[in-house]
Amino acid sequence: xxxxxxxxxxxxxxxxxxxxxxxxxxxxxxxxxxxxxxxxxxxxxxxxxxxxxxxxxxxxxxxxxxxxxxxxxxxxxxxxxxxxxxxxxxxxxxxxxxxxxxxxxxxxxxxxxxxxxxxxxxxxxxxxxxxxxxxxxxxxxxxxxxxxxxxxxxxxxxxxxxxxxxxxxxxxxxxxxxxxxxxxxxxxxxxxxxxxxxxxxxxxxxxxxxxxxxxxxxxxxxxxxxxxxxxxxxxxxxxxxxx
Amino acid sequence: xxxxxxxxxxxxxxxxxxxxxxxxxxxxxxxxxxxxxxxxxxxxxxxxxxxxxxxxxxxxxxxxxxxxxxxxxxxxxxxxxxxxxxxxxxxxxxxxxxxxxxxxxxxxxxxxxxxxxxxxxxxxxxxxxxxxxxxxxxxxxxxxxxxxxxxxxxxxxxxxxxxxxxxxxxxxxxxxxxxxxxxxxxxxxxxxxxxxxxxxxxxxxxxxxxxxxxxxxxxxxxxxxxxxxxxxxxxxxxxxxxx
Numbered sequence: 456x457x458x459x460x461x462x463x464x465x466x467x468x469x470x471x472x473x474x475x476x477x478x479x480x481x482x483x484x485x486x487x488x489x490x491x492x493x494x495x496x497x498x499x500x501x502x503x504x505x506x507x508x509x510x511x512x513x514x515x516x517x518x519x520x521x522x523x524x525x526x527x528x529x530x531x532x533x534x535x536x537x538x539x540x541x542x543x544x545x546x547x548x549x550x551x552x553x554x555x556x557x558x559x560x561x562x563x564x565x566x567x568x569x570x571x572x573x574x575x576x577x578x579x580x581x582x583x584x585x586x587x588x589x590x591x592x593x594x595x596x597x598x599x600x601x602x603x604x605x606x607x608x609x610x611x612x613x614x615x616x617x618x619x620x621x622x623x624x625x626x627x628x629x630x631x632x633x634x635x636x637x638x639x640x641x642x643x644x645x646x647x648x649x650x651x652x653x654x655x656x657x658x659x660x661x662x663x664x665x666x667x668x669x670x671x672x673x674x675x676x677x678x679x680x681x682x683x684x685x686x687x688x689x690x691x692x693x694x695x696x697x698x
Numbered sequence: 699x700x701x702x703x704x705x706x707x708x709x710x711x712x713x714x715x716x717x718x719x720x721x722x723x724x725x726x727x728x729x730x731x732x733x734x735x736x737x738x739x740x741x742x743x744x745x746x747x748x749x750x751x752x753x754x755x756x757x758x759x760x761x762x763x764x765x766x767x768x769x770x771x772x773x774x775x776x777x778x779x780x781x782x783x784x785x786x787x788x789x790x791x792x793x794x795x796x797x798x799x800x801x802x803x804x805x806x807x808x809x810x811x812x813x814x815x816x817x818x819x820x821x822x823x824x825x826x827x828x829x830x831x832x833x834x835x836x837x838x839x840x841x842x843x844x845x846x847x848x849x850x851x852x853x854x855x856x857x858x859x860x861x862x863x864x865x866x867x868x869x870x871x872x873x874x875x876x877x878x879x880x881x882x883x884x885x886x887x888x889x890x891x892x893x894x895x896x897x898x899x900x901x902x903x904x905x906x907x908x909x910x911x912x913x914x915x916x917x918x919x920x921x922x923x924x925x926x927x928x929x930x931x932x933x934x935x936x937x938x939x940x941x
Contacts (some may be wrong), residue, residue, distance in 0.1 A: 467708050468819060509778025528866060533773060533821060535752025549707060576711060576752060576821075 459570040463501040469613065470513050471498045472528075474521065474604055474623035476586030477639040480651050483602040485520065485591060485620055486609065490598045492551040496609040497545060498602070498618060500577075513580045517571060519682045520580075521589045527638040528582040531625035534614060535576040542572045544612045581622040583638035627656060637675075637696060645682055645691040646670070700812040707745040712818045713756050713772075714741045714858065716865035717764065719829030719845055720882040723894050726845040727835060728763065729852065729861055733841045736794040738787060739852040741861060742843070743820075748890060756823045763843060764832045769825045770881040774868035776856060777820040785815045787855045824865040826881035870899060878917075888925055888934040889913070 474485040489495040501516035503509060510528075519524045545568050549556060556564055591600040603609065605623065608616065629635055636656065640648055650666050670676070678695050681690040717728040732738040744759035746752060753771075759771045788811050792799060799807055836842040848866065851859065872878055879899065879911065883891055893909050913919070920940050924933040 461709075464705075465710050465817075465819065468711060503778070503819070505782050505817065508780045509776055511780070530776060533752055533776065535746070537749050537751045537754070574708075574748065575709065576746075578819075 459502065459567060462505070463680075466570070467573050467575055468571075469500055469577045470503065470509075471500045471534075471577045471579045471618055472517055472520075473498060473579065473581040473619050474515065474517065474588065475583050475605075475622075475626065475639060476579060476588075477652050477655065478586045478602075478678055481551055482605045482623075482654050482655050483586065484605050484608065486601060486603045486611070487520075487593075487597045488599040488601075489548070490596055491548050491555060493547050494609075495548065495612050496614045498615045509578065511574075513578075517580075517582050519594055520592055521584060522592055523584060523588060524583055526582045527635060528580045529578050529625070529629065529635070529651055530578065532579045532618070532621055533576060534579060534618065537574070539577070540572060540574045540615070541613065545572050576617070579618050579622065581626060583626075583635060585639065585641050587641055621647075641677060643693045643695050645693060647691065649694075702745065702810060704816060705748070705889075707747055709813070709843075710816050710818055711746055712743055712820045712937045713746065713752075713759055714820045715756065715760055715763075715823065716742045716824040716862050717760065717832075718742060718824060718848075718865075718869065718921050719832060720895050720898065721829045721845075723898050725848045725866075725898050726829065727848050727851065728832075729844060729846045729854070730763075730840045731842040731844075731852075732791070733797060733839055734791055734795045735792050737852075738791065738855050739858075739912060740855045752821065756821075760825050761908065762837055763834055763835055763902055764825075764827060766827060766831060769827055770878060771823045771825040772868070772872065772878070772897075773821065773823050775822045775861070776865055777861065780817070782820070782857070783815060783817050784856065788815050797896045814929050820861070822861050822865065826867060826869075826878060827882050830884055866899075886922060886936045888936060890934065892937075 476485065485499060486496050489497065489624055499516060499520045501512065501519070503512040507515070511529055513530075514524070514526065517528065518524055519698045549568070549586050586602070591602070593600045605619065608619065610616075611619070626636070637644075637649070637654060639652060646667050649670055650661060650663065653666070654660055675697055676694040679693040679695055682693045717725045717726065729739050730742055732740065742759060742763045744755065744762070746755040750758070756771055756773075757769065760771065761767055764913070795919060799822070804879060829845070834845070836843045848862065851862065853859075854862070869879070880887075882895060889910050891905065892913055893904060896909070898904055908935070918940055919937040922936040922938055925936045926933050
């Protein structure tokens, strides 16, 4: 067990991360299946160390799970209902895993579960990553850590589905203000990839010429060499964020 | 002393409120001067009860200080640096008020000050109120609680000035999206008051006809009777939010 206590971590405050990736015209979210029996799925989460800033904690949690440093992230909401607790989930885990827990020190288990069963305020971030660069990395809490199509998520514990929904809504709102969404693309990309991304996130289609003009008018992209794919006369240009 | 402890309140999490009011073409903020010597000014603040939702706590804190229920409020930022603590302020208070504290139970004082000296994550809200409806109400923490012009604030403790600045920035951003700012006006108002408000918040001027058209095009106002002021032929219309 990871040794959660208020000497090390701020109690009753959790960080939950909605990590968005984009591939094959699908917007995906990184979901953890908890170690131990019970089929419990949730968002990558963690706590804030006593000597650690809030954003630093979010970056650490993201790095632990994705291997990436300096990820683009955005705080979008605090969830803080008075009855917001893991208690039901914890009890389900205990019922499904009596054998496992029988072998552990009862005092340690009690302390960990008391920690995890507290009421938690969740500080929620979404992160935008280049899915090709991510190596999903399990912590000792995870049985699996995988990308799921945002429209085909497994049942998530607590209010995590609501958190995902709100993250998507917030992403769409921010998109109108700036071009953060391009953090979901690889370093070099063609205009069609940008259009695919916008169409996926907004679940709509755009006229190609209008879309290209709108994006180029933002003035944030450098046009690079053509991307040769064999049919030379049709090769599209590659683009990159301006430095 | 108010009896802060983790039985009653979530530890290490504070709520700070930037309460905006508008009068005489001035945007004002409600600032508390702490009881006890030391000239310490800060934002109305409080903690979250263990059996209380996050927004409920913010509404309670706002109600305690303004007398108003169901205030329009918006969470705009969490402040969570690792070294974010009241400790310096607390020490200053103790130095300036040795006489006062000599008369109190040393154990109680120690507990309170340990609570208040913790590292705190601050969950920050701004609130928009009709300044005419507010009766600033001191708690036992306040020596005074008064409106200050946002451009003439006293020196504020900790990072409260930064919190105010960010609240104003956030208010301006939200203004472009919706008409929440009209919460700062009385129930019935004339177009000039709306224009004064926008000009004050954005520190700019607008052409009267364009401004009126822009606001009316939002389709959120009902036009009421004229506001008679004596010179009947010049009487402007009163407006109100659509129900």
